[in-house]
Amino acid sequence: xxxxxxxxxxxxxxxxxxxxxxxxxxxxxxxxxxxxxxxxxxxxxxxxxxxxxxxxxxxxxxxxxxxxxxxxxxxxxxxxxxxxxxxxxxxxxxxxxxxxxxxxxxxxxxxxxxxxxxxxxxxxxxxxxxxxxx
Amino acid sequence: xxxxxxxxxxxxxxxxxxxxxxxxxxxxxxxxxxxxxxxxxxxxxxxxxxxxxxxxxxxxxxxxxxxxxxxxxxxxxxxxxxxxxxxxxxxxxxxxxxxxxxxxxxxxxxxxxxxxxxxxxxxxxxxxxxxxxxxxxxxxxxxxxxxxxxxxxxxxxxxxxxxxxxxxxxxxxxxxxxxxxxxxxxxxxxxxxxxxxxxxxxxxxxxxxxxxxxxxxxxxxxxxxxxxxxxxxxxxxxxxxxxxxxxxxxxxxxxxxxxxxxxxxxxxxxxxxxxxxxxxxxx
Numbered sequence: 546x547x548x549x550x551x552x553x554x555x556x557x558x559x560x561x562x563x564x565x566x567x568x569x570x571x572x573x574x575x576x577x578x579x580x581x582x583x584x585x586x587x588x589x590x591x592x593x594x595x596x597x598x599x600x601x602x603x604x605x606x607x608x609x610x611x612x613x614x615x616x617x618x619x620x621x622x623x624x625x626x627x628x629x630x631x632x633x634x635x636x637x638x639x640x641x642x643x644x645x646x647x648x649x650x651x652x653x654x655x656x657x658x659x660x661x662x663x664x665x666x667x668x669x670x671x672x673x674x675x676x677x678x679x
Numbered sequence: 680x681x682x683x684x685x686x687x688x689x690x691x692x693x694x695x696x697x698x699x700x701x702x703x704x705x706x707x708x709x710x711x712x713x714x715x716x717x718x719x720x721x722x723x724x725x726x727x728x729x730x731x732x733x734x735x736x737x738x739x740x741x742x743x744x745x746x747x748x749x750x751x752x753x754x755x756x757x758x759x760x761x762x763x764x765x766x767x768x769x770x771x772x773x774x775x776x777x778x779x780x781x782x783x784x785x786x787x788x789x790x791x792x793x794x795x796x797x798x799x800x801x802x803x804x805x806x807x808x809x810x811x812x813x814x815x816x817x818x819x820x821x822x823x824x825x826x827x828x829x830x831x832x833x834x835x836x837x838x839x840x841x842x843x844x845x846x847x848x849x850x851x852x853x854x855x856x857x858x859x860x861x862x863x864x865x866x867x868x869x870x871x872x873x874x875x876x877x878x879x880x881x882x883x884x885x886x887x888x889x890x891x892x893x894x895x896x897x898x899x900x901x902x903x904x905x906x907x908x909x910x911x912x913x914x915x916x917x918x919x920x921x922x923x924x925x926x927x928x929x930x931x932x933x934x935x936x937x938x939x940x941x942x943x944x945x946x947x948x949x950x951x952x953x954x955x956x957x958x959x960x961x962x
Contacts, residue, residue, distance in 0.1 A: 551782065551785070551786055554782055555779070555782060558775060558778045558779065558782065559775075561778075562771065562772075562774070562775040562778075565771055566768065566771060569764065569767055569768065569771065570764075572957075572961060573760050573764050573961075576745075576760060576961050577759065577760060580745060582745065582759055595962050598957060598961050598962065599957065602953050602954060602956075602957040602961075605953045606950055606953055606954070609774065609946055609949060609950045609953070610946075610950065613774055613777075613778050613942075613946045613949075614942075614943055614946045614947070619704065619706065620704055620705050620706075622703075622704050623704035623705075623706055623711070623714065626704070627714050627715075627717075627718055630718055630722075631718065631721055631722075631725075634721070634722070634725040634729075637725065637729050638725070638728075638729050638732065641729045641730075641732060641733040642729075642732050642733055642736055644733055645732065645733030645734065645735065645736030645737040646736050646737070647737075648733070648736075648737035649736055649737045649738070649739070652737065652738075652739060653739070656739075
């Protein structure tokens, strides 16, 4: 709107939806190839595959927000007041994924300890020294 | 019209200010508040999706999405990502038709607005139908609930000792990391036995175990919350389409701004789906 004529904005919308469709198809193809469903020999490491798909999703999000939702044509103050708070979520995603990996290690540790052979510890036979307890 | 009166008011006079004469960020009150509502909604969805991410990372195994979501209506099986790609395209297409409705609104073209809004509503309904099919499959046929998840994942390679009456036969081998579905007949679970062929437990006979419960709960809550947004969107779009058709927005002479605001909401629903698609199906 604003700067664009009706014909121009119509063409831009068509172009944007085509780019979005192409990215979506690319995502699906990368996922299927990278996991070896379509053809053998293109298997990718999980982190690389995930990284590629996260980047493609962010490009899609950019196109939807800036073109379809017309964020491109809003004044900078509005853009900042909407987008800066959501940047907190990037921190949130990283922090909680990190936390999840920590829980994973803790779960494994508990599992190992539960499976470990029981050591015989008796109250009667043992002599406790203050150093051992403290 | 209201907007014209405001434009002629002195925006610095206190009285006019209280009537909403100042336009922060040169956007109308409704549009600005829609943006801030969407920010808050983004935080809600992000809370859900981040919980999904951290729980998934914390689990020793997680059902492989390409195994869980690999069916297509008409009895087609083992086609990972096919159905959900169709759902994604339906939602993307409805976002495009919404853009077209907003553009026709700026042209003050009532027929155009109503036509493209109807296409958008049809897109929303198609998406909801797809989701209903997917949920019905998971709940009715595969017996996944928010507390029980029959989709497990093998941690060791092995060989099945019995068949499950579906795809697995005695003697079928599998590798570590492959997922399976435990079937339920007449209200009872039927996990089948297998012999481990690799690793420290090689030679031992084990039984299939259910996967992490969190999978079912997170799937139904997150796609359900998104589906509820789609449903709300369809209801709101029906209302504004009827209003547009009766000429209510033409009288306002503001370029069908109501369609634009509903459009923002609808694009947001599409935006959230981009991330639901990424986290639940692609990764």
